[in-house]
Amino acid sequence: MENKVATIYKNQLQEYTQKVGKRLPIYQSFNEDSENFPKHRAKVLVDGVEYISKMTHSTKKQTEQKVAKITCESIFHEESEVESFxxxxxxxxxxxxxxxxxxxxxxxxxxxxxxxxxxxxxxxxxxxxxxxxxxxxxxxxxxxxxxxxxxxxxxxxxxxxxxxxxxxxxxxxxxxxxxxxxxxxxxxxxxxxxRHKRNANTNNERRNKKRRFGN
CATH class of the missing domain: 3.30.160.20 (Double Stranded RNA Binding Domain)
Incomplete structure (x- = not known):
């Protein structure tokens, strides 16, 4: 579920910039450790403001998704609920x-x-x-x-x-x-x-039969 929701944030961030006539988000990621033990961190530039991921992740894709989530939450913080949801x-x-x-x-x-x-x-x-x-x-x-x-x-x-x-x-x-x-x-x-009601009725009938026949 988490990856699906994170992808939604990244897509929404791109749609937002297109809607308001801004340049598309520019992502940059960098590895803070060795290639054997990657610790990727990402940043994204949106409308002249740079947002950076708080945590590192093992893949570039994960860290870009996380920074997109942070950026969406920040941008929509001052917006109304109708616009942010x-x-x-x-x-x-x-x-x-x-x-x-x-x-x-x-x-x-x-x-x-x-x-x-x-x-x-x-x-x-x-x-x-x-x-x-x-x-x-x-x-x-x-x-x-x-x-x-x-x-x-x-x-x-x-x-x-x-x-x-x-x-x-x-x-x-x-x-x-x-x-x-x-x-x-x-x-x-x-x-x-x-359907739930039918299932419940069927289960009750089975329990009653077990009581009657001692099974």
């Missing part, structure tokens, strides 16, 4: 999990709709989430899975503007948790919840 939920594997936990905490039951349209010779898909009296529409996508992730991303961005107190801790908990990959492979709530 995107790099934490850009990974598609996090989006559905974040949104699923949000609707559970808010005790909402989402509805969803997948729209398919023909564009040239290939179909495009647009996914809609609806809950709390609002509908969140994702961007066009070439497949259903991506369409659903894009709609979740849209919903999270908008919800951070109105429900940051609830959503922000959820996002941070996902980044700090080892449970990086969500277990809800189905829709936001219904399919996953019903």
């Amino acid at each position: 995107p790099f934490l939920y850009e990974d598609p594997t996090l989006r559905k999990s974040i949104l699923n936990e949000f609707v559970i905490k808010k005790k909402m039951k989402p509805t969803y709709n997948m729209i398919s349209q023909e564009k040239g010779q290939s179909p495009i898909f647009i996914f809609h989430f609806a809950f709390g009296g609002k509908t969140y529409i994702g961007e066009e996508a070439g497949n259903k899975k991506l369409a659903e992730h894009l709609a979740a991303r849209t919903a999270i961005k908008l919800l951070l503007e109105t429900n940051a107190d609830t959503l922000s801790p959820i996002i941070m908990s996902k980044v700090n948790s080892d449970d990086y990959f969500p277990k809800c492979s189905g829709n936001l709530q219904g399919e996953s919840s019903s």
Whole structure:
């Protein structure tokens, strides 16, 4: 999980400089020990400011990822929560999990709709989430899975503007948790919840049989 999140920081740092019209980050790494026992440290130059990694690492890649994380945290420290959180939920594997936990905490039951349209010779898909009296529409996508992730991303961005107190801790908990990959492979709530209930009922039936037959 750690390497995936660190890569997100590095990508976000590059996207940030492009968005604000600055030069791309310039990385430099150097080995503070021998080749047999490498201790790499990195620094990055962003908008005339140099950031340096606090710790050394065994590979150049690791240390560049760490210094990117430090730089993102510093740059976004003065920004609002809406602006500072995107790099934490850009990974598609996090989006559905974040949104699923949000609707559970808010005790909402989402509805969803997948729209398919023909564009040239290939179909495009647009996914809609609806809950709390609002509908969140994702961007066009070439497949259903991506369409659903894009709609979740849209919903999270908008919800951070109105429900940051609830959503922000959820996002941070996902980044700090080892449970990086969500277990809800189905829709936001219904399919996953019903599967857990079926499993629980099956386990109870087995325990009851054991009691009756003395096994």
